[in-house]
Amino acid sequence: MTSSAIIALAAALAVALSTIGPAIGQGITASKAMESIARQPEAAGNIRSSMIIAMALMEALTIYGLLIAFMLVAKV
Amino acid sequence: MTSSAIIALAAALAVALSTIGPAIGQGITASKAMESIARQPEAAGNIRSSMIIAMALMEALTIYGLLIAFMLVAKV
Amino acid sequence: MTSSAIIALAAALAVALSTIGPAIGQGITASKAMESIARQPEAAGNIRSSMIIAMALMEALTIYGLLIAFMLVAKV
Amino acid sequence: MTSSAIIALAAALAVALSTIGPAIGQGITASKAMESIARQPEAAGNIRSSMIIAMALMEALTIYGLLIAFMLVAKV
């Protein structure tokens, strides 16, 4: 039964480590977006749509990790 | 019984490591949002709604980890 | 009995690691909030309410870890 | 008897790791609070009350860790 325990650990690491990078990346992006809106309020539309594209791309990275995690949890 | 102990450890790591990145990301985002409101009070509505979108996206990352953790706790 | 020891370790890590990120995030947020109040005292209401929203979201991240910790302690 | 030793280790880690984040967060908060009071002495009341709210929220994070530690020490 040790094998399924290690697979559980793998699933946990897959999702947990996958959140660290994207979260920090999104934080940097979002913070700069807000700073830019404050500095140039008339470019807000342009900036916010860029922010959503960028954050979606980063959210996808975590989804990849979650995908592997689900595949592994199914094998525990 | 060792197997369920390792699964418990996996659940703990899944939720604990998932909070580090998003929390730091949210901290960066929120701090910049407040700085921006102070600098440009008339853009506060625009900034705060952006902040809530961004923080919700990051909160979601931790929820993914919590989800895996619940699934693993159910197997301890 | 080794199994319950590892579960105890898991509970400890779940709550302990969950405090690191949110605490740092809250620290960054709160420090910027105070700096912003000092720079723009008339926007204090707006800033403080944003600060409370942001810190509550981050406090929630630790609560998720505490939740898993309680569930695990119950199994020691 | 090895099991109770590991539980003791868990209790120690629960409280020790729980102090690192909040302490740094409180340090950042308190240092900015003092800087802000020096820059804007007339906003001192506003700033100090914000500082106490923020530090209490962070103190709570360590208390969560202490709580788990007490529960584990009772099982050593």
Next chain:
Amino acid sequence: MTSSAIIALAAALAVALSTIGPAIGQGITASKAMESIARQPEAAGNIRSSMIIAMALMEALTIYGLLIAFMLVAKV
């Protein structure tokens, strides 16, 4: 059965570690892109197309890791 557990761990690490670098890189890129749009709104088209090229190149790096992860999951 230990062998398939280690392969699962490998798959998890392949995708999880592959997200850290690209996510941070994308975060840096996107944050600068938004800052640049705010500073030079008339160069927004030029900047955004550069941002998409750069982020696609970095997204590809994670896809490489995901590819290896899928190949490994198939062997668990």
Next chain:
Amino acid sequence: MTSSAIIALAAALAVALSTIGPAIGQGITASKAMESIARQPEAAGNIRSSMIIAMALMEALTIYGLLIAFMLVAKV
């Protein structure tokens, strides 16, 4: 007898790791307090009382760790 050795290790870690965060936090706080007194000598009373409140809150964090350490040393 190995069990009491591990408990001793736990006590040592409980107090040692508990000093790192608060000490750094207190250092940041105290350094800013002195800088603020130098910049605004007439607000010294206000700043020093804030500094003592903040440092006491952080000193408490280490005391929590020391408390657990004493409880564990009693079991060695």
Next chain:
Amino acid sequence: MTSSAIIALAAALAVALSTIGPAIGQGITASKAMESIARQPEAAGNIRSSMIIAMALMEALTIYGLLIAFMLVAKV
């Protein structure tokens, strides 16, 4: 069968660790490129071609890691 598990782990590490450096390098490069385009829009052609050369050289580094990973996966 343990041997092929370790080889799988090696393949995973080969590709995963190979993405960290290049991704961060590309992020730094791309962010500066966009900043430079915003500051000197008339040099955009010169800058973008330099950016593509530089990013291609860094993408190559990850490809080396992927190459070794494929060679190892073939042996699992």
Next chain:
Amino acid sequence: MTSSAIIALAAALAVALSTIGPAIGQGITASKAMESIARQPEAAGNIRSSMIIAMALMEALTIYGLLIAFMLVAKV
């Protein structure tokens, strides 16, 4: 006899890790104190007394660690 060796290791770690944080904290405090005296020589009395209070509080943190170390050395 292994047990007393581990207790010796615990004593060593208790005092050694307890010096890292306070020393860095004291260094930050003392360096700022000297900078402040140079900038505002007439506030030197006020600053130096604050510095001594702060450094004493941090010295105490190491003393806590030393205390545990002595209690453990007595058991080797």
Next chain:
Amino acid sequence: MTSSAIIALAAALAVALSTIGPAIGQGITASKAMESIARQPEAAGNIRSSMIIAMALMEALTIYGLLIAFMLVAKV
């Protein structure tokens, strides 16, 4: 067969760790090169040729690691 697994791990580490340093170095170099071109467009030829020399020297470092990796893969 364990021996060939460790050799595979060695090959993976040889190429993976060899990419981290050069990639970061190349990133720093390329980012500064683009910044310099933007600041001094008439020195672009001089700068770009320097950049290619420098990046080639760093690319060589990874090639050394790849070389050892190939030699080791041949022995798996």
Next chain:
Amino acid sequence: MTSSAIIALAAALAVALSTIGPAIGQGITASKAMESIARQPEAAGNIRSSMIIAMALMEALTIYGLLIAFMLVAKV
């Protein structure tokens, strides 16, 4: 005989880890002291005496570690 080897290791770590923090702290202190003397040569007496007090307090931290190390070496 293994026991005395571990005690030797403990003594080595006690003194070695105890030098890291104080040395860095003293370096920060001394560097600021010299910068302050250069900026305000007439306050040199005041600054140098503060520097000696501060460095003595930090030197004491290493002496605590050395003390434990001597006590442990006597038991090898």
Next chain:
Amino acid sequence: MTSSAIIALAAALAVALSTIGPAIGQGITASKAMESIARQPEAAGNIRSSMIIAMALMEALTIYGLLIAFMLVAKV
């Protein structure tokens, strides 16, 4: 056969760890060289020859590691 596997690991680490430092050092050097050429184009000859001397000295450091790696690979 385990022995030759460890030697292979040693060879891999010898070359891989030897690239990290020099690559970062070369990156810092090259980036500053390009910045300096952009600021003082008439000193370009002097700067570039210095850059080549410095980078050659750092390239040599990696060659030392490669040398040991070749000597070890010959023994696998």
Next chain:
Amino acid sequence: MTSSAIIALAAALAVALSTIGPAIGQGITASKAMESIARQPEAAGNIRSSMIIAMALMEALTIYGLLIAFMLVAKV
């Protein structure tokens, strides 16, 4: 004979880890000393004597580690 090998390792760590902190501390001190001499050449005597006092205090920290190392080497 394993025991004397561990003692040798302890001696090596005692001296090696003891050089890291003081060397960095001395580097910071010496660099600031030279900067200060360049800024205030007439205070050079005052600064250099302070630098020698400070560096001697830090050199002493490594000597403590060397002392323990010699005592341990004598027991190998």
Next chain:
Amino acid sequence: MTSSAIIALAAALAVALSTIGPAIGQGITASKAMESIARQPEAAGNIRSSMIIAMALMEALTIYGLLIAFMLVAKV
């Protein structure tokens, strides 16, 4: 034969870890030297000779590590 494998690992670490510090140190030195030549071209002779002295001293540190590595390789 395990013994000679560990000695090979020791030789690899001796040379590899010895390159990290000096390479970074040389990088910092060389980058500042080039910046200084660009700022003060008439002091180039003075600066470059200082740079060569300093880099030779640092190159020597790696040579010490290489020396030990050769002595150890001879014993594999």
Next chain:
Amino acid sequence: MTSSAIIALAAALAVALSTIGPAIGQGITASKAMESIARQPEAAGNIRSSMIIAMALMEALTIYGLLIAFMLVAKV
């Protein structure tokens, strides 16, 4: 024979870890020395002699490590 292998590892670590700190310290010192010469060419004699004193003190730290390494190599 395992014992002499561990002693070899100790010798390697003694010299390798001893180079990291001093090299970085020397790098910081030398870089500031060159910057200072460029800013104040007439104080070059004073600065360079200080630099040689400081670097000699740091070189000595590595020599201590080398000394222990030679003593240990003689016992392999």
